Amino acid sequence: MPTQTVADYLLSRLREWGIDNVFAFPGDGINGILASFGKSDNNPKFIQARHEEMAAFEAVGYAKFTGRVGVCMATSGPGAIHLLNGLYDAKLDHVPVVAIVGQTARSAMGGAYQQEVDLLTLFKDVASDYIQMVTVPEQLPNVLDRAIRIAVGKRAPTAIVIPSDVQELEYTPPTHAFKMVPSSMDIRWPEIQPDDDAIRGAAELLNSGSKVAMLIGQGARGAAAEVREVADLLGAGVAKALLGKDSLPDDLPYVTGSIGLLGTRPSYEMMRDCDTLLTVGSSFPYTQFMPKEGQARGVQIDIDPGMIGLRYPYEFNIVSDAASALRALIPHLRRKEDRSWRDDIESKVSRWWETMRAQAMVEADPVNPMRLFSELSDQLPMNAIVTADSGSSANWYARQLKFRGDVRGSLSGNLATMGPGVPYAIGAKFGHPDRPVIAFAGDGAIQMNGLNELITIKRYWREWADPRLIVAILHNDDLNQVTWEMRAMGGAPAFRESQDLPDVDYAAMASVLGLGSISVTAPDQLASAWEKALSADRPTVLDVRTDPDIPPIPPHATFEQALNSAKAMLKGDDSVWGVIREGVKTKAQEFIPHQGNDH
Template identity: 75%
Template sequence: MASKTVADYILERLRDWGVEKVFGYPGDGINGLLAAWGRAGDEPMFVQARHEEMSAFEAVGYAKFSGGLGVCAATSGPGAIHLLNGLYDAKLDHVPVVAIVGQTNRSAMGGSYQQEVDLLSLFKDVASDYVQMVTVPEQLPNVLDRAIRVALAEHAPTAIIIPADVQELEYSAPGHAFKMVPSSLGIEWPQVAAEDAAIRKAADLLNAGEKVAILAGAGARGARAELMQVADLLGAGVAKALLGKDVLSDELPYVTGSIGLLGTRPSYEMMNDCDTLLTVGSSFPYSQFMPSFGQARGVQIDLDAKQIGMRYPYEVNLVGDAAATLRALIPLLERKESRSWREGIEANVERWWETMKMEAMVDAAPINPMRLFHELSERLPAGAIISADSGSAANWYARNLRFRDDVRGSLSGTLATMGPGVPYGIGAKFAHPDRPAIVFAGDGAMQMNGLAELITIKHYWQDWSDPRLIVAVLHNNDLNQVTWEMRAMQGAAKFPQSQTLPDVDYAAFAAGLGLQAITVDKPDQIASAWERALSADRPTVLDVHVDPDVPPIPPHATFEQMKDSAEAILQGDENRWGLIREGVKTKIQEFLPHRDDK
């Protein structure tokens, strides 16, 4: 019987930790690992992306939607370098991912050898919580175990570097001896809640408030029932940070939706008018969308003490698990007798969703992108998992999609990098092969890497028990988000040489791969396209021709500001007349009669 190599042991240890998928791309720097995979019968499963950056994004999507650990693997040199963007996405969104990367042989290190890169220095920032190189077999299992534990404990990416020759060495376990570091499997997590005195102080502050606003982020995802009970007791409305969009259902009448530049008007108005703020599991960075300093008293709850007390002058900062801390608070909270604050929030929310429908139905040339999202909301299947790419798709994802209790969704929240939409969707399907997944991606992101990852979808989709993975492409031949940012932030006209994209037939590309492909270039085709995609027996690409002139209007923008900005900024912009036309038609929907108007 052949002896067990270090590479064999790594895969065995991953299996012992319950790792079922590793997203990777091959190269000779990990040939020892690849050979071990062959001996192990592809357990854990090696999921081959088209590029190492996509492997990292898929690991992030898998971790986000599974609630567990993501693992990616790449070769030395360029392969390891390509992982960085996806790992930074994990770092900034606090997602546990372990990267396993190769390195040149130990005998060649320091000799300017082919593909020799100082990987410890390279990964020092992105994997700052734990990065280590294995140089002798006895370092395992400790290095791998610690990489996994640190990733899970810190909600962060970690990295282990394994030279190619070390992968092929015979495995020798650490012994009961000096300078050996044996290790063990498993980890049991505590439920952390703040101390009683601090809970009491927070309850007193919240009880004293008359107009309470709650801001919930991704850290509140496991506290849905508790959050709803606290909101009911306090008569509060709940705004959601972008990464917390799936924390509470948008069908709850007091949920105001997203907050910030991509947020809703009810969230903006609630923060402007509240006298008390409770933030749960969020490090939402834009303080200008929170209550004015001195306007509101504040309480923050977060499991990570490093993230607490930022963004706003909170009076009480509670370090603890969101659910456990809210459960401790609930018996001390007094139910607000007056419900006028809550009733006002609910009226604003009801009007907002009606306005969103009206805006989605505004004519455009050829299709209003908001309608694409609105029509899905009307048909959103149970258990759907939704990802959006960075760009204008993120605007409509944040504002126009109405999530229900069992819907999950995410995007690159803090890094806001282009390109993760499709690989997130792939990661979601490997995490939950029995659930439908839907991706919204701009044509810029599709040209950057989404088209290539359609090949990955073709490669694996028949392994999924539910074959539905729908990629909706916002096809407008424009890097639209940056175009709008240039206008709004720089006061500059569109620069076509950088912003205009070459026209691509995304549906034809998908059809060539054997996927269902639907071109949508008329508004009345949208509903039937969604119905075909949601009932299909294979993945679908919707090539949706949308109007780049429909503005992503911030929640604080007034009609006069829109008009003034159009006149002042858009002089010389090649799309100026379309922008003024669509901007006015969209914004005016807020002022037209609604069903509840007297």
Template identity: 70%
Template sequence: MADTVADFVLRRLRDWGVEHVFAYPGDGINGLVSAFGRSGDRPRFIQSRHEEMSALAAVGYAKFGGRVGVCMATSGPGAIHLLNGLYDAKLDHVPVVAIVGQTARTAIGGSYQQEVDLHSLFKDVASEYLVDVTVPEQLPNALDRAIRTAEAQRAPTALIIPADVQELAYSPPEHAFKHVPSSAPSRGWSTAVPSSDDVERAVEVLNAGKRVAVLVGQGARGAGDEVRQVAEVLGAGVAKALLGKDVLPDDEPWVTGSIGLLGTKPSYELMRDCDTLLIVGSSFPYSQFLPEFGKARAVQVDVDGRFIGMRYPTEVNLVGDAGASLRAMLPLLRRQEDRSWRETVEANVAEWWGTLRRQSFVDAEPVNPMRIMWELSPRLPEDAIVTADSGSAANWYARLVRLRGRMRGSLSGTLATMGAGVPYAIGAKFAHPERPAVALVGDGAMQMNGLAELITVARYYEEWSDPRCVVCVLHNNDLNQVTWELRAMGGAPKFEESQVLPDVDYAAFARSVGLGGVAVSDPADLGPAWEEALTADRPVVLDVRCDPNVPPIPPHTTFEQAKATAEAMLRGDPDAWDVVRRGVATKVQEFLRG
């Protein structure tokens, strides 16, 4: 039997080394689904509970696996469901290829069932490469370009293949007019290096600095050693954008942690007091958390010239690979002999970790959410992968989880979508089945889609060489981040009709689908509960009843600002006095010692 187009698509994916396709079936991709059966399920069809979860799992796979993620969906509603995950890939610069079905060509334009204008639907999210495959001869070029473009541009791309085309006999492009062939799958990207003149100009700025700050983002991943050497020579402190949290370990005394609203006080102080700023692989958008304009000279390094010099008035911009650019600088950098700035940074970092410890042990009802993360950090396996969902879980992950060694961590950084934590962890486990994963998730995200994806975890975990996958649910029956945004940004009290969640026993649900489930309502039980979950023979849901009224206070918040928020809340917030009491008890820890 001759290969169909669908057979060829899967064969070409195998040629590219694609091992998993995150997908959900439907009649718009029946040809492809049948081809999976004929191929012996190679690549592996990983069935999610919803197409959005397929796309988000593909993003997690690409983020942690370092290779393209592939997702697949049927026409109409299936394709529409992919969008949120694909936008997550676009905004966080992650290579993902979506393969989408479409109504048969004979019905297109006839208002047929599930016919959607997919080109209009995907033209923004897959703007780097989007193509309709309408004849077999467009392959392999179309699929190869989708993969190459996704990897080269670190972006989502999409192939739309009508249902009838999938079932046609495959015929390759000919050596003929208006046919476009393609070369064999291969990867071999050059490493961009800035010109020597630009490197010298950048070094001149950095050598002149007395108080140098470095900000790293995910573009510096893989260049951690070079960043460490630059910081040592210049006596600099290093802050991390949220997507760059795993670029450097948090146990380095000069690493100040995350920056911004979810950031740390030492990062705020680093940016406030520096006279020189080096930005490496980051397009951190909140300029109010960078040095005041005109106060610091600045150099930026980024491999993508489209995102350089756009957040801060940088004096020198180096377009090039982070590691290669820093290696070009290092021989020219002059060691800063006065280490007083570095000593100040390290003292601020040490003091801040002490503050966080005290804040984590402030009494709460029943469990302080900060303590959940504090108890986790020393128990994390050295090769753990940590995912966090959007919401207050992201606050505590950003500030309190101490990554070290080979640990990796990420979340939906720019889109900040709810519901990414669990599918990210699933994608991570298929990329690295030998490594444990931990997902930090709010109960709102669990009710949105995380509970359903526990079924996916239960279905596949026995295939993972290390079955450990812990989903920690911050169970406070509140859409907590939005509640705090209402209070702090809108000056409005909590509106219970929109914010309060139904109560669910997440540990019991996990047990009902064959996973482990551990419920915690006493802070003294947190440590043993983490140890039980991280040594189990199967994935575990850690269901922690925590206090919604422990405030995620930004590190730069003054008592005057906190007082203004408290006064706004006292005008009708149902939890006002409890919030004020918790807020004061938490904030005062910054002014204590020992």
């Protein structure tokens, strides 16, 4: 019988944990593991990204959209270093990812050997919950098992380092001896129940309020039914942190949409005017968009005690599973008979969606980017998964896309890094090969790394039960979000040497790869472009020529920000007249009466 190596055992243990996919890029620091993939008939499946950072993002996307642990792998030195950005994305968005990285042979450690990097120190922050090096075979089971359990239990990235020579050693299990650490596979997660006294006190507080606002995040995703019932009883509106956009559908009349820098006017006004706040499963960081201190009494529910009591002076900070806490609350809540607060919220939400459609239909040169998102809302499949990259596309994802049914969506929430839009979509497809996936990315993010990952899509798409993966590119030859930030935050005109992008024919590049490609140069082409892409028999790139002068500044932008933008224009910004024209036309839609509404 052939000898089982440490690398062989690593893969067998991953299979026992139900790990189906490993997102990775090869290198000689993991040669022993690569050989074991060959011997194991590629089980779990080695998914080759074009770059280790993309492998990490794919693992994050897989974990976000499946709820399971994502696994990425890289070689020693530069490969391990390249994983870091994706792992920080996982850390800041609370996503379970395990990184397996190679290292130079033990005999070379400390000898200034090629590609030798102190990986334990390098990963100490990003994998602060668990980082360990395997130096003898008997150590492997407990290190791997702990890395997986801690990643899932803490919703965080963990990392294990395996030197290249250790990978090729004969595997021997831990023995029944001193300083051996046996390990076991099983884990049963508890449903964390709330404190009874806290529930009664929180219910009394919520019952006493007359203008209740709810704020939910990704932690409320498994509690949608309970959120609906509580919102109905309290006559509350529900705002959503960006990572919680898919926690409740947008077609519910009291859902005010996103909150914060990329948020909606109804969410902003609800927080401005409420007297009671119930936050569920969210660590939304921008306190200036919360009620003013002393304005509202508050209750927070979160499963993570490290994230409780943040952002606002809540009176009750309840550590619990969201659904369990809300189920416990419901019997103690009294249905509010005065529905005027709720009615006002619903009226504002209705007006908001009319305004969003009107703004999307404003003429632009050549295509209004908002219309790209608005037209998809009309055709978005009920089981679609949507990703968005950082940049101006995140603005329109937050405000223009209306999620219905079982639509899922995410982006890089807290790290807000460029580059995850396309690899998230790839991770989503491996997690849900039977669901359509749509990625939005600006041309800056596409040029940074998205084009390369089109090659990964080319390689694997035929394996997916549903071949639809649409990459919609906002093609405006401008790093648009930073351009607007310079204008609004710093009062500086766009510095063209930093902001202009080389013009690239993205549709042509997709065609070369054998993918579907559609060029959109006029707004009336959008509806049919989406229809064609959503019925295609292969992944499709939508190359959409969008107008960079459409302002992504939210409707509650401050006067100071607007003044800074105007000053920047007057300092010599070469887009001054286009920006003024489009800004005035877009802003006007907030004040034009729609469908008989005059508020």
